[in-house]
Amino acid sequence: MDVDTRSSVDNELDEDILAEFVMEWSDHVQNAEAALLDLERDPLGHDELDAVFRAFHSIKGGAAFLHQDDLRSLAHRAEGFLDRARSQEIHIVGPNATLALRALDAVRWFTDALRENPSRHDRPDGFEDLLAALSPANFAPGDREEVVVDGEAAPPRKARSDDGTARSVKRDVVGGVGAAGGGNVVRGDPSSDTSTEADSPTVSRAVARPGKSLSHGVAKGPPAAKESNPTIHVRADRLDRLINTIGEVVITQSIINQHIVRRNGVDPVLTGHLSSLGRLTRELHDLSLSMRMVPLHNTFRKMARLVRDLSRKSGKRVDFIAEGEDTEIDRTLVEHIDDPLIHMIRNAIDHGVEPAEERRMAGKPEEGTVRLCAYHADGYVVFELEDDGRGIDHGRVLEKARELGLVDARTTLSPAETIRLLFAPGFSTAGEVTDVSGRGVGMDVVRNNVELMHGSIDIDSHAGRGTCVQIRIPLTLAMMDGLIVKVGREQFVIPTESVEHVLRPGANTVSTVHGRDEMICFRGSYVPVYRLGKLLGISTRQTDATQGLLVVVSPGRDRCALLADGLVGKRQLVVKSPGEALRGVDGFSGVAILDDGRVGIILDPSGLLRLADYRFNGSPDDVAGNPGMEMRGKVDAR
Amino acid sequence: MTPSSIRAAFEGIFSGGKILTFHLGRERYGLPILSVREIVGMIPITHVPRTPAYLLGMVNLRGAVVPVVDTRRRFGMPARDADEKTCIVVLDIGDSGVGIVVDRVTDVTDIAADQIEAVPVPESTDGRTQFVVAIAHDGDDMLMLLDMDEVITGARREAASCTGENG
Numbered sequence: 180m181d182v183d184t185r186s187s188v189d190n191e192l193d194e195d196i197l198a199e200f201v202m203e204w205s206d207h208v209q210n211a212e213a214a215l216l217d218l219e220r221d222p223l224g225h226d227e228l229d230a231v232f233r234a235f236h237s238i239k240g241g242a243a244f245l246h247q248d249d250l251r252s253l254a255h256r257a258e259g260f261l262d263r264a265r266s267q268e269i270h271i272v273g274p275n276a277t278l279a280l281r282a283l284d285a286v287r288w289f290t291d292a293l294r295e296n297p298s299r300h301d302r303p304d305g306f307e308d309l310l311a312a313l314s315p316a317n318f319a320p321g322d323r324e325e326v327v328v329d330g331e332a333a334p335p336r337k338a339r340s341d342d343g344t345a346r347s348v349k350r351d352v353v354g355g356v357g358a359a360g361g362g363n364v365v366r367g368d369p370s371s372d373t374s375t376e377a378d379s380p381t382v383s384r385a386v387a388r389p390g391k392s393l394s395h396g397v398a399k400g401p402p403a404a405k406e407s408n409p410t411i412h413v414r415a416d417r418l419d420r421l422i423n424t425i426g427e428v429v430i431t432q433s434i435i436n437q438h439i440v441r442r443n444g445v446d447p448v449l450t451g452h453l454s455s456l457g458r459l460t461r462e463l464h465d466l467s468l469s470m471r472m473v474p475l476h477n478t479f480r481k482m483a484r485l486v487r488d489l490s491r492k493s494g495k496r497v498d499f500i501a502e503g504e505d506t507e508i509d510r511t512l513v514e515h516i517d518d519p520l521i522h523m524i525r526n527a528i529d530h531g532v533e534p535a536e537e538r539r540m541a542g543k544p545e546e547g548t549v550r551l552c553a554y555h556a557d558g559y560v561v562f563e564l565e566d567d568g569r570g571i572d573h574g575r576v577l578e579k580a581r582e583l584g585l586v587d588a589r590t591t592l593s594p595a596e597t598i599r600l601l602f603a604p605g606f607s608t609a610g611e612v613t614d615v616s617g618r619g620v621g622m623d624v625v626r627n628n629v630e631l632m633h634g635s636i637d638i639d640s641h642a643g644r645g646t647c648v649q650i651r652i653p654l655t656l657a658m659m660d661g662l663i664v665k666v667g668r669e670q671f672v673i674p675t676e677s678v679e680h681v682l683r684p685g686a687n688t689v690s691t692v693h694g695r696d697e698m699i700c701f702r703g704s705y706v707p708v709y710r711l712g713k714l715l716g717i718s719t720r721q722t723d724a725t726q727g728l729l730v731v732v733s734p735g736r737d738r739c740a741l742l743a744d745g746l747v748g749k750r751q752l753v754v755k756s757p758g759e760a761l762r763g764v765d766g767f768s769g770v771a772i773l774d775d776g777r778v779g780i781i782l783d784p785s786g787l788l789r790l791a792d793y794r795f796n797g798s799p800d801d802v803a804g805n806p807g808m809e810m811r812g813k814v815d816a817r
Numbered sequence: 818m819t820p821s822s823i824r825a826a827f828e829g830i831f832s833g834g835k836i837l838t839f840h841l842g843r844e845r846y847g848l849p850i851l852s853v854r855e856i857v858g859m860i861p862i863t864h865v866p867r868t869p870a871y872l873l874g875m876v877n878l879r880g881a882v883v884p885v886v887d888t889r890r891r892f893g894m895p896a897r898d899a900d901e902k903t904c905i906v907v908l909d910i911g912d913s914g915v916g917i918v919v920d921r922v923t924d925v926t927d928i929a930a931d932q933i934e935a936v937p938v939p940e941s942t943d944g945r946t947q948f949v950v951a952i953a954h955d956g957d958d959m960l961m962l963l964d965m966d967e968v969i970t971g972a973r974r975e976a977a978s979c980t981g982e983n984g
Contacts, residue, residue, distance in 0.1 A: 427880040669864060715866035755882045756913075757875065764867060770875065770882050778863040778875045778882055 197297050200241045202412065204290045207234035208283050209480060215271065215279055216483050222270045231271075231279065232261045238286055249302050250289045256313035257282040263315070277491075278312055280484070285309055415510075418470060422657070425460075425467040426753045426772075432460045434776045468657055472507040475553055478517055479504040482524055482551055489528045495547060497532055502552035508560045509655040515632055516562070516652065519625045523564045523648050524549065531568030531646055541643065543567065558654055559634075565647040571640035573597045579606070598638050602626045630785070632656070633676065633768070661752050661771060661781065662730065664743035666711045667719040671743075672752060672771055672781045673730055679738070680731040681746065689724045697724065699740055701731055709791045710742045711782075715766065719744055734785035741787065750774065754781070766790050833930040836953070838960060839906065839919040841889055842897075846919075847928070847953065847960045854907045854914045856922055859899045873918060876905065883907060885916040891968055892948065908965055915969050928953045928960070 211234035214227040221227070239254035241247075257279065264271050271279055288303040436453060439446075479501045486499040508516070532538075532547030539545055550565045573594055580586045580600045592600075600606060604623040629636045634652030653659070653676070661672035662681070680701070682688075689697050689708060697708035708729065712719040729740045752771035755778075761767050768783035836847040857878065862885055864874040871890035875882050885905060889896055902921035907914040933953045948968050953960040 423880050430877075430880070669866075717866055755877075755880070757882050761865065764865065766867070767865070770863075772877055772880075775861075776877055777861045778877045780863060780865065 194297050197245060197293060200245060201290045201293050204238050204241065204286060207238055208287050208290065209477060210234060212280065212283050212484060213480050215276055215283070216480075216487060218271045219273075219276045219487070222272045228261065228264055228271065232258060232265060235261060235282070235286075247289070247293070249300075249306065250286065253282060253285055253289075253306070253310065253313075256310055259315055260313045278309075280487075281309055282313060422467045422471060425463050426657070429460050429464045430753060430772045430776060432457060433774050437774055468655060471510050471655065471657060473510050473513055474505050474507050475513065475516075476504050478513060478520065479551065479553075481517060482520055485521060485524055486528065486549060489525065493528055495528060495532050495534060496545060497528060497547045497549055500548065500550040500552075502550070503554050506553040506555060506560060507654075508652075509657065511656060512632055512652060515628060516650075519628050519636070519650060520551070520562065520564065522622075522625050523650075524551070527564060527566040527568065527646065527648075531566040531570075533569050537569075541569075555654070556651075559651045560654055562650040562652075563647060564650075565645060567645040570642040570645050571598060571601070571638070572642055576600055598640065601638065602636075633659075633674065657754055659752055659754050659771065659781070660749065661779075662749050663747035663773065663779065664711070664728065664730065664741075665745045665747055666715065666743050667717040669717055670747055670773065670777075670779055671711070671715075672773075672779045673732065673741070673784070674768070674781060675749065677732045677734050677784045678730055679733050682729050682731070684725050684727070684729050686725055688729075697742075699729065701738070701740065704738075706731065706738050706740050707791070708740045708742055709787065711787075712742075712744070714741075714787060714790055732784040734783075734788060737785075737788055739784075739788060739791070741782075741784075752779070833928045833933060835925055836928050836960070836962070837906070837925050838923040838955075839904070840921050840923055841892065841894060841919060845923065845955075845958055845960050847926075847962045848906070848908075848965060850925055852909055852965060854909045857905050857907065857916075858901075859903045859905065859918075876916060878907065878914075878916075881913045883913050883916050885918060886969060888917045888919055888968070908969065910965075910969060917965070917968070926955055926960075928955065933962070 211231045214230040218224050218227040235254045235258045242251035263269050285303050490497040527549050535545040548567045552563050576597050585603050601622045632652045637649045640646040660675035688699050698705045727742045728746050731740045754771050757770045766786040767780050769781045771779050773779040835850040837850045837853050838847045860876050862874040862876050871887045873885045873887045904922050905916040907916045933951050936949050948963050949961045950964040951962040
């Protein structure tokens with residue numbers, strides 16, 4: 180078309196160039212998706228429409244340059260389709276928005292496929308249908324309906340004379356980054372296309388927020404520049420190497436410090452230099468850690484899209500409010516947060532938000548609201564997902580739990596205890612299994628995912644008023660605060676986040692049960708004491724608990740006191756990936772490098788509790804002889 | 818290098834090549850030099866509780882956490898205290914590598930194909946010979962060529978079969 184293919188590269192194409200284009204296309208897809216979701220809320224938004232158009236245009240140019248013919252014709256058709264929207268022939272809401280999103284999904288399919296294998300030439304499923312749907316042949320000129328808002332017909336704009344496909348827009352192949360402005364409210368409105376999804380490409384109804392002017396001239400203003408600082412793409416492996424190396428510098432620095440203090444005593448000049456070096460390395464380290472942090476934009480976009488699709492599928496109108504998409508989180512964690520969020524959003528829309536009629540009867544607005552927000556608090560990223568749906572029916576949860584034999588018929592539970600039942604494996608209250616959720620797997624998986632990130636999850640729900648789920652995960656897994664304790668000749672790290680209290684037991688603090696199991700009274704309740712030496716099979720000479728140190732930990736809802744021989748100190752530690760070395764060994768969550776450069780094993784309090792359960796209640800396999808020298812968990816914390 | 822490529826290196830061993838040799842007591846063993854990432858002196862090893870005794874633990878090798886196997890224990894030989902000649906040979910397995918502790922690293926020697934013969938010792942129950950794939954005549958010396966795949970990943974398979982998990 181408008182890109183001169185004669186000057187393009189031969190079939191013998193450079194994979195680096197392709198990789199660069201693919202990366203760019205992914206950016207375009209993301210930006211265009213955000214713009215499309217905005218556009219659906221405000222179908223007359225010029226900037227958004229232009230952004231989507233530009234994205235497809237740039238993709239088309241790049242695809243032609245690289246001889247990706249399928250992708251080129253897809254982008255070309257999509258461009259033509261959007262051009263009809265630019266000329267007011269159609270509006271991008273309802274089925275048209277779905278179609279545009281499908282086109283974006285197809286582009287995403289191509290980018291993913293090309294990233295995997297640059298020379299592949301297959302097509303996504305339903306590609307021909309998609310091309311046909313986008314094709315101008317599907318749109319007879321007279322087939323146009325007017326946009327009706329609040330009962331009034333919007334003045335149709337004069338259609339452009341061209342047909343949108345022959346129009347040549349001269350732009351740089353790589354130009355035109357579709358900037359999607361800060362709009363973060365997406366409205367999914369299933370009523371506009373529940374029945375006409377496939378066959379009626381034109382708009383029958385558009386929804387606009389009351390009070391919003393519809394005239395095109397109204398300045399929406401250019402999308403606010405989110406980042407005043409330019410960014411560059413850096414290869415992830417290089418960044419990882421840099422960050423690792425800086426981590427090493429920090430460790431080496433502390434080893435040198437220790438050594439010099441031990442050898443030379445106090446040398447004021449050297450101490451001065453060392454402390455300024457220490458300050459610099461600390462700064463360098465903080466800087467390197469900040470390079471791992473990425474904003475949550477992509478996650479939020481995915482969720483906005485999910486809400487849209489789910490609201491359509493379920494026929495429930497849902498207003499999605501997103502706050503805090505600029506909140507930053509460690510790059511290695513961002514991909515792990517998606518699954519729990521997706522699950523919670525599915526739950527909110529499937530189980531939470533009621534059908535419109537039920538809502539009306541309950542005196543609620545017909546349109547449900549799902550709010551996702553993220554913010555930083557005390558070294559954690561907190562996600563809150565709130566809906567104004569029917570809330571969790573405690574009675575029904577209890578009933579189901581009894582059915583499943585999780586609790587016996589006479590037990591009475593507090594509301595908080597009842598909600599915890601939701602996290603039991605296989606628990607689901609969904610009346611029937613739907614495509615959306617309710618297969619009985621879920622909340623336990625969500626909790627496991629969150630715990631793998633060393634995070635926690637809480638649910639607060641009021642029947643009739645809605646549910647709020649709070650997920651807290653640490654900002655980064657690269658560093659952690661840990662308590663270093665001694666057990667025999669070994670040292671172990673206990674994550675500070677799970678430590679409630681540290682105490683040296685007095686003579687009468689520890690009581691025994693059957694002369695064997697030990698307990699202490701802590702804050703008014705009895706807590707089991709587990710000797711780390713015994714649990715881990717390490718011989719310590721210590722037999723008297725009063726000579727040791729009790730660390731009260733509370734992983735999840737359980738609480739126990741771990742008896743160690745002594746405390747070495749509290750440190751901020753660089754966490755390392757143990758690779759294969761710890762897989763399958765219960766009780767450890769990973770490794771960190773200690774001050775002296777040795778590897779320190781990080782204890783996993785909930786794993787230790789499981790160990791203790793086996794040990795005291797008996798277990799089919801021999802705990803002490805667990806030979807699996809392999810790493811458990813999926814989150815790779817380097 | 819993946820375990821299977823390590824295996825390939827060993828299967829290619831019958832055609833000879835450069836062999837790193839080391840001693841355990843008076844016995845001399847060999848590994849294809851291509852499967853060796855580096856050799857370091859003894860450094861502090863962190864023991865991992867509740868793992869088999871031949872897994873000595875983990876070391877911090879310039880930031881990489883590397884598991885270390887006690888070769889003597891693995892082969893059922895008597896334990897011996899580390900001295901200044903004791904080394905950790907880091908094999909090119911997985912991302913971080915796997916270390917094996919040896920009494921001393923001896924040399925690197927060229928072995929030709931006609932110096933090598935398949936192992937004549939039958940599979941025995943003492944746990945040692947199953948790791949030797951071939952024997953090379955290096956002068957008057959007997960050099961036992963090891964199947965490190967068996968030493969390392971065989972160990973992992975055993976572990977997996979004990980716990981009923983797959984590695």
